[in-house]
Amino acid sequence: MEQIFPPDKSPWHWVPMPLKPESAGFLATNSVFQAIVFAVVGLRFYSRLSTKTVGWDDWWVLIATFLSICTFITSICANILGSGYLVQEVIINLSSFYLLIFILQPLFLFAIMSTKLSVCFFYLRVFVNNSMRIATFVTMGLVVAWAVAHYLAAVFICTPVAGQYDLRLAAVTKCGDQMKFFQSGLSINVVLDAIVIALPLWTIWRLKMRKSDKVGLFIAFSIGIAMLVVSIIRAEYVTTTSLKGDLTATLPINLFLTVFEQQLAIITISIPMLRPLWRRYRARVGGYSLSEEGGKGSGYSGPRGGSKSNDIVTFGGSGAKASAGSKGRRGKNDSVLDAAVELRDVEHKANVAGRSDGESWVADDSGSETRLGEWNRSPGAINVQTEWAVSRK
Known part of the structure; x- marks a missing residue:
């Protein structure tokens, strides 16, 4: 314990460590995609504001963007503290690591919730079929219930709550199975992604139009499959992380996927909204x-x-x-x-x-x-x- 808590007896320490090549590469990739997020969301709002058609789907994307920025900053802090190092090498920062992970959970949950709600509100704007709208409202309820329930469970899975990030309480802290908890939450996230993507497909298939046009709409509404794939990969990689063992050594890939999933979700749900700008640009250039x-x-x-x-x-x-x-x-x-x-x-x-x-x-x-x-x-x-x-x- 003396090694974990130096003479100041505080569990919170910030001892910067040189970035591991793996961590540096992941941070660089996240930085590029964060820039793309800014560009895409900015163009989305420019398009909507210029036509005075800003809706709830846009505001939820803005909320998700803000939360993704917070997640990215938290990820940077974790990498500076020694993500990728063995626990023994960064043990002085261990309580700070656990605190950052505790903070990451609500940021991720509510960012992903916001992207799903944005898609659902977009469905409500463009579909008039009653059955489709009812299904959309039900899906929104499931998404909110998943995020809130998972957050509350994450907070109270340990007694006392502070025992999750304050190693001074390790001797008296009792926790549930955190690994199974994370795996179940991420699995439900994958299922919800699949539901959100599949919601409009049956309605689109019943539209009276050429098959080629239907295929185009299927592709436009299925662009979120990329986000679904990342969700599945992240759920798989979480199983390689030991929350109470070699946490820091296996952390880089999990931090990267946590940030990347949010970024990709924001990008994929915003790109279709840029179509009006593309039409105007093509009209001007094409004459x-x-x-x-x-x-x-x-x-x-x-x-x-x-x-x-x-x-x-x-x-x-x-x-x-x-x-x-x-x-x-x-x-x-x-x-x-x-x-x-x-x-x-x-x-x-x-x-x-x-x-x-x-x-x-x-x-x-x-x-x-x-x-x-x-x-x-x-x-x-x-x-x-x-x-x-x-x-x-």
Whole structure:
């Protein structure tokens, strides 16, 4: 004990150790992905703020980002204290190690909870099917219950609670099986990830659209599989860590995966939200307008010699025309990716041309800079733009 607690008798010591090559590599990788997180989340909010469509899914991502930063900082501290060294080499910092691990648990739990809730709130924004919405609410309840229950169990698994990080209480501290506890919590996390990813797939499969479009939607909504894979790998690696044995020597990979899982989750759920920015960038670089793109994609041409109507529907849309009474609400078979929330920064141009009594006339409101979002404020609605060409003989 004298070696653990020097003459000052304090269990808390900060004795920096040179970084192990393995730890340095993991920290460098986490640093790169943390920068990507900042960029992706920043672009996500720029896209949503510019279209005035910030929702609960965005705020939960912001919370997850803040918690991921805290987790990363805690990981850096653990690496400075000697992550990767044998316990005997850093025993003076051991209480500090246990304290950092105690702090990491709620940071990880509530960061992952926030990412899952963000995805669920996004589902609520884009799906109108009652069964899908009920399933989403149930999933949200399971996610919150898992995070809260696991956190409370992590706090009170030892008696006294301080015995988890204060080695002065080691002689009187009694704990449950912490290894099985962590394994069970991570296993439930994997199951919840799978549920969140699978939630929209059946609804997407029932949409009336081309199979190629369905495949595109499947890919977009299944991008979280990468996060699921990391969750499985992390659950496996936790079994190699001995909480009361050679903790510090096996810690680097676990610290890395703890941070990386959060970072990857934030990135994967935010990338699909950048589609409006990509559309605008492609339109500017390609030099074509939305109406030209929509005309190609609609695949509809009016009868010869009569009127022509190009109904611009979003990617994955059903192709059905909006009814006057729908007031912009999304139907069950409409698009779930390119909703009005993604199109409110696009200028709406209504062009009408005709011929009467040998004279031609053109009505064009393109100079009015009317925007789609101005006439349709219904959140998550599908906007349709129609161009008419009228001729009279």
